[in-house]
Amino acid sequence: MFSKILIANRGEIACRIIRTAKRLGIRTAAVYSDADAGALHVEMADEAFRIGTAVAAESYLSIERIISVAQRCGAQAIHPGYGFLSENADFAEAVEAAGMAFIGPSPAAIRAMGLKDAAKVVMEQSGVPVVPGYHGDNQDAAFLSEQATDIGFPVLIKARAGGGGKGMRRVDRPEDFGAALDAARREAEAAFGDGAVLIEKFLQRPRHIEIQVFGDRDGNVVHLFERDCSLQRRHQKVIEEAPAPGMTAEMRMAMGEAAVRAAQAIGYQGAGTVEFIVDVSDGLQPDRFFFMEMNTRLQVEHPVTEAITGLDLVEWQLRVANGEPLPKRQSELAINGWAFEARVYAEDPARGFLPSTGTLWHLSFPDDEVRIDAGVRQGDRISPYYDPLIAKLTVHGATRAAALARLTEGLIQSHIGGVANNLEFLRRLSQQQDFAAGHPDTGLIDREVETLAVTEAPDAAAVALAAVLSLGILRKRPAGDPWLSLGHWQIWGQATRTVTLDRGGERHDLRVAARGLDLFAVHIGGRVLPVRIFGRFDGGCHAEVDGRQLRLLLLETPHGLTLLLDGQAHDFHLPDPLDGEAESAAGTDRVVAPMPGLVKLVRVQAGDAVSKGDALVVMEAMKMELTLSASRDGVVESLNVAEGDQTAEGTVLLSLKPEAA
Known part of the structure; x- marks a missing residue:
């Protein structure tokens, strides 16, 4: 067996490989970019080597740098993980040419399956059934449009290289084919360096x-x-x-x-x-x-x-x-038995699954009966440079029903604070009627997305609790201080605080009055709700709101808090009263970057008239392409970015003004 291997990857798969290698007594060398200098896989490996900047093309996709590090550390083999160079035949060839073993198939096998059109020919010759469609070399847009019409809509445009859903578009109508083809080619070129596509019949x-x-x-x-x-x-x-x-x-x-x-x-x-x-x-x-x-x-x-x-x-x-x-x-x-795996991502289901960046101020998963594969820890940052996967939860049971129940419970017991995430979406999906009955299909999420991705507004009790807890009453108090032990009580009447909470752009202005030790009255929407805090425990407490007892968990971040209550996660932002920029830039007059990313295309110029729904800017971040469209009719008043610009979240990309009367 090998005595040392190098892992040419990052995140949870690098950690996964390291665990098995350690069990087998194999030493491991990790590689990292500038963005991953303090990453978990770097900490777990026996050795770690910097290979470049945060940009993947200058680090994890650099064959020369990875081979150089492997030779330098004396690795006998390289494991590519998945993604990045894992299906790159040139990389596999370079590894073997450098006298090391590639932990994967031969370069010839990778090439045979690397291009979907050629792979389908091989499969047909081997008696393996393939999806009806066009898999040829002619990439002329008009010709491909004709092929799609002959196949019959809906069709699926697919990049012939790579995988992971990149360069793939479903097209339902002939008039939408051209734009979808352009988008698929552009995405495929960016992801795989190959913009060629094939057309397949889309099964309903x-x-x-x-x-x-x-x-x-x-x-x-x-x-x-x-x-x-x-x-x-x-x-x-x-x-x-x-x-x-x-x-x-x-x-x-x-x-x-x-x-x-x-x-x-x-x-x-x-x-x-x-x-x-x-x-x-x-x-x-x-x-x-x-x-x-x-x-x-x-x-x-x-x-x-x-x-x-x-x-x-x-x-x-x-x-x-x-x-x-x-x-x-x-x-x-x-x-x-039966097993399920759920992928937990830093993304916002309520905003079209936009990737989310930021610090994982809180991260906890159940310890029992759930396998966790993660490449991050509490306190790590989700960057805009790589896939926003946080962790994978895997469960096993004797039957499908038992395993699915275990998955749902594992998702309920998982808590994340600091970034938007899909835990609640996954929990709902695990209980969705058709899926629970054993009837999944690839269109299920799209059909049910409004129900699955909806963000339930917190009720008055949750808002009142958030207001009280934002005062920091669950934080540890110094022992022996008689004044602090009195809580919010004061001699001359009730102590009151005005609290402002923001949740998804909805602002709550509340007044919290202290009636005694851990007793409060919260003025909310013309009502006064009595709140009592009791039964503190690590990370949460019990509370009574308007006569109803509740158990809650609290995750605090530098800019707000997450309240876990009745199986729901409610994120509240605490606006800085000294911040003059509190007003959102997401109004109808300004188009802002919803996440850090690269401006791929700018489809308008200053002075152009646009209609509601027109595509204005195409951005790319975290393996995802996003088209930003006009929210109303108007005229482009100012354009603040150009193609190729890197932008931060919240950057105003362009401004609109009403059309002249």
């Missing part, structure tokens, strides 16, 4: 089911059963499970054999995933699945396969890369 109610495969250098290939990854938004997976609900033994065999044939066709070795789209209009049928693509790497969702098989897939990767045979034959593999 499909499921995304993938098969985990493993091959060794002796030509042996096995499959480790399926994962259902149908719960997606923007073609990115949200909750995955294994096995797939409703899967029959006949269909599992058919899909497994097809995946093995796919891997054998390209002499595959190491971990890989063959992804299928499944037409479930008549239920799961053995003749209704179609090859989409093969990911020539470990998948983000591999923990659910580990949970149902009891295997460590990273250990398998290391052994295969070291020249060892597969640890088990197909007949020795079996499914045990």
Whole structure:
């Protein structure tokens, strides 16, 4: 076995690989950019080396720098993780040319599956069914539009390179095809350096089911059963499970054999995933699945396969890369129970899942019966440079119902303060009726997004509690001070404080009066609510509001607080009364950057007349492209950015004025 490996990645996958390597007695070397100098994976590794700036192209995507560091530290092999260079055949080739082992498939196998159009040809020749569509070399926009019409709308435009939903657009109408093609090409070029696309028929109610495969250098290939990854938004997976609900033994065999044939066709070795789209209009049928693509790497969702098989897939990767045979034959593999994985992101579901940046002032997950894969700690910062994944929660149970209940409870017991996050969205999704009944499909989230992503406004009791707790009454008081022990009591009448809370742009001005030790009256909306605080515990307390007893958790940040109450998380900002810029820049007259990012396109100039809904600026940040549109009719009064500019969150990009009468 290797004595030292270098991990050419960051975040939770780097931490994941380090844990297995330590268990096997393998020393690890990490790499980091300037943005990750204090990251968890750097702390966990035996050694760590700086490879460049925060910009991925100058660090994690630099083949030369990574190879140089690996040689410098004496690594015998390089593990690419997933993302970045993991499916880059040139990187795999450079690793081998430098005399080290690449912990993944051969460069030839990566190239064979790297371009989706070429991969589909290989699959057709191997007897693996593929989705109807156009997979040729002609990239003329008019020609592709004709092909889409012949295939029949809706269609899916897909980048032929890469994965992760980048360069992918669904098009429902012929008149929308041109703009969608431009956006898909632009995104694909930025993500993979290849703007070529293919066109496929979009199945109206499909499921995304993938098969985990493993091959060794002796030509042996096995499959480790399926994962259902149908719960997606923007073609990115949200909750995955294994096995797939409703899967029959006949269909599992058919899909497994097809995946093995796919891997054998390209002499595959190491971990890989063959992804299928499944037409479930008549239920799961053995003749209704179609090859989409093969990911020539470990998948983000591999923990659910580990949970149902009891295997460590990273250990398998290391052994295969070291020249060892597969640890088990197909007949020795079996499914045990059910598993789910939920991806926790720094993003705001109520704002179209915009990525969120900032400091994780509070981060806690349940300790029991939940596997946590995270690359960040409490106090770390979510930067705009990389994927905003915070953690993955994986649970296992004897049955699907038991595992799903455990997932829901694990999400309820997870708490994050400091950045917007999707915990509440995931909790609702785990309880969504169709999903809970075992009927997921790739369009479920889009159909139910208004219900799943809605931000429930706090009731008067929650606002009153937030006002009281914003005074800091749960903070530890110095012992032995008789004056502080009296709390907010004073001799001459009641002590009162005016408290201003902001939640999502909604302002609450309240008056809090102290009636005694831990007794308050909160004046809110013409009402007076009595509040009593009691039963303090670490991180929270019990309270009585207007005769109702509640248990709550409090997460404090430098600029506000998060109240966890009745299974809901309510974020409140405490405006600085001395801040003259408190007025939001997000009014109808100004278009602001909703997150730090790069200005990709500016579609207007000063003086241009625009209509409500017109695209004005296209931004890119955290692997996401966002189009900012006009909120009303008007004229561009001023334009403050140009293409290629880096902007901070809140930057005023342009201003509008009413059209002349």
